[in-house]
Amino acid sequence: MEKKTLSDISCKGRRVLMRVDFNVPLDDQANITNDKRIVEALPSIKTIMESGGRLILMSHLGRPKGKVVPELSLTPVAKRLSELLDAPVVMAGDCIGTEAMQQALALQDGEIMLLENLRFHPEEEKNEPEFARELASMGEIYVNDAFGTAHRAHASTEGICHYVQPSVAGYLIEKELKYLGQALNAPERPFLAILGGAKISGKIDVLENLFDKVDTVLIGGAMIFTFFKAQGYNIGKSLVEEDKVELAGHLLQTARDNNIRMLLPGDVVAATEFSADAETLTVPIDGIPDNMMGLDIGPQTIDTYSREILQAKTVIWNGPMGVFEIEKFAKGTIAIAQALADATAKGTISIVGGGDSAAAVMKAGLASGITHISTGGGASLEFLEGKILPGIAALND
Template structure:
C-alpha cells in the first residue's frame, strides 16, 4: 500500500476557516445507564482533533456506535458529548442527525476552533451500503476529509470510503498514520529476529494471519484454544479441549509450511487443564501431549512460559495477537499475563512490541502495561486484515503522500 498523505502535512493555510469532516472511531462500550466504561477510543481521537482546532478548522465529527438497525436511541452518540468536550477543552455541539437541513444549519454556525458531533452515521442503512448519494450528502457538509477511524478502515462504507470521492484533500489522521506505520511498516521491514505470538480460541479465525506471518517471521509462538487442533493433528490426546475437526489437515500443513520456510514454530510443551469451563474449576498442569479424557486445556503451563520467555529474549520485533488462555478466569490468566509482562520488559530494552488489536489489548490493559508497549492497535478486524497482508478500503481511498515522492 502506498504511503498516505497525513493530516500533519496540512498547515494553517490549508486548514484555517475550513470545514473538516473527521471520521473517528467513537464505538465505545456503554453500560446500562449509558456511561462510557472504556474511553480509550475517544482519547485516541484527541490528537487529530486538537491539531485541526489549533489551526483554526471547523471540525465535524462523524462516527458509528454499535450495530443499529435504523434509528435506535440506545446507540445515540449523545452520551459521549460530555467526555469529548472535557478531553478537548471545548464545548462540543451535538446534531440530532448526520445529514439534512438541520445539520447544514448547525455546520454553518460552527466557529473557527469549534466542534460539531454528528449523530450515529449507521442510523442510515446507506452508510454500510456505501451509497453514493448518501456519501455525497455527508461530503457536502465539508471542504476536506480526515479519516482517523482505523477500527473501520477495513470496511468500504459511505463515511470511510464513499466521501473521499467528493472531498479533496482526503488524508489520514495521526492515529490512522501510527497504525499504518507500525502494522505495515514494522511488519514489512522489521528489526530481526522478528517474532509473532498468535493466540485465541480458533485456528479458523487466524488462518490468514498465520499464513501471512509465516512468510515474514523468524519465530512463531502459538497459544490459546487453537493449539489443541495442532496437537490433535500431531496425534496427541486432547481430552475435551476445543478442537476444530475440519481444520486438522490445515494445522498439519501449517506445521509443514513453517518447517519448509525455516520458521521456528513453538507450541506450548505443557498446559493448565480444568475439569470444566469455569472460574472455579479444578485445575492441574500436564504435558501438552498427555491431556486426560474429560479435562480441557485452558492456559499454557509454566514450562511453556519459561521456554517462550527465553525465545522472546532473542527477538527485536514482536507482534502479539490473541491471548494464551482463558484470561478472563484468574486461574487461567497466568500465560497471557506472563507474555504481557515479558513484552513490556523487552520494550524497555529497545525491542519493538506491537499489540495487534482484539483480546490481547484487553489483556495488556488488565495487567496495567499498555503504556509500556511500542504500539497498541485500536482495530480488531482491521488489524487482522492488515497483518494478513490485505489492503484496507478506507486507507486506499486516501490521497497518496506527496512527501514520499520528494
C-alpha cells in the same frame, strides 16, 4: 502504503469532516465506561481546532442496524469530549439533513461539532453513493482517523472519499500504518509473532502472510489443540476444529519447509470444565486426561515463550494464550504481556494487535510498557493478513 496526512494540509477556515471511532462501551445509564477511543483521537482533533479548522466529527456507536436507537445516541460522547477539550461540542440531531448542514455552516474557526450515529441510517454500512455524497457536502476536507473501521468499505470510510478532496489520514491512522507497516515490511530482527485465540480458522491468513516475514512464531490459545490433533496427540475434551486438522498439519509442514521456528506449548493448564470453580491440573501436552480440557499454557511454556520474546527485536502479538477472562486461566496471557513489556524496556519494538490482546495488556496494567497497541482488532488482523483496507486505500497517496 504512503498516504497524505493531516501534516500535509492546511485546515484554517475550512470545514473538516473527520471520521473517528467513538464506538465506546456504555453502561445501562448510558455512561461511558472507557473513554480510550475518544482520548486516542484527541491529537488530530486538537491539531485541527488549534489551526483554525471548523471540525465536524462523525462516528458510529454500537449496532443499531439502520434504525434510530435512542440508547445508542452519541450525546454522551459529545459531553465527554467537551470535558476532555474544555470546549463546547455542538451535538447534531442527525448525521445528514438540513439541520445538520446549517449547524456545520454556522461553525467558526476552531469550533467543533459531532454528528449523530452514522449507523442510524442503513445506507452507511451499504456504502450508498447518495448518502456518502450528502455526508461529503458538509465538509471541504476529509480526514480518516478511525483505524478500527478502516477494513470496512462504508459510506463514511470509503464512499465519502469520492466526493471530497483532499482525503487524508489522521495521526492515529498514520501511527498504525507506521508501526504495523514497518513490522511487516522492514522489521528489526529477530522478528517474532505470537498468535493466540480460539481458532486456527481466524488466523490462517495471518500465518500464511507472516511465513515469509517472521523468524519465529509462538502459538497459544485453544487453536493449539487443532495442531496437536494433527500430530496425533490425545487432547481430551479440548476445543478442536475437526475440519481444520489437515490444514494444521499442512501449516506445520510449511513452517518446516521455510525454516521458520513454529513453537507450540510443552505443557497446559487443564480443567474438567470451563469454570472459575473448576479444579486445575498442569500436564504435558501428551498427558491431557480424557475428561479434561486445556484452558491455558503451562509454566514451562511461559518460561520458554518469555525467553523467546526477550531475544526478539520486533514482536507482533494477536490473540490470548488462554481463557484470560477467568483469572485462573489468565496466567499465561498476563505472563506474555509482562515479557513483552520487559522486552520493550530493553529496546524491542512491541506491537499488540488490538482486540483481546489489547484488553489483556490493559488488564495487566502494562499498556504504557508496549510500543504500540492497535486501536483496531479486525482492522489490524486484516492488515497482518496482507489485505487491502478500503478506508485507507481510498485516501490520497
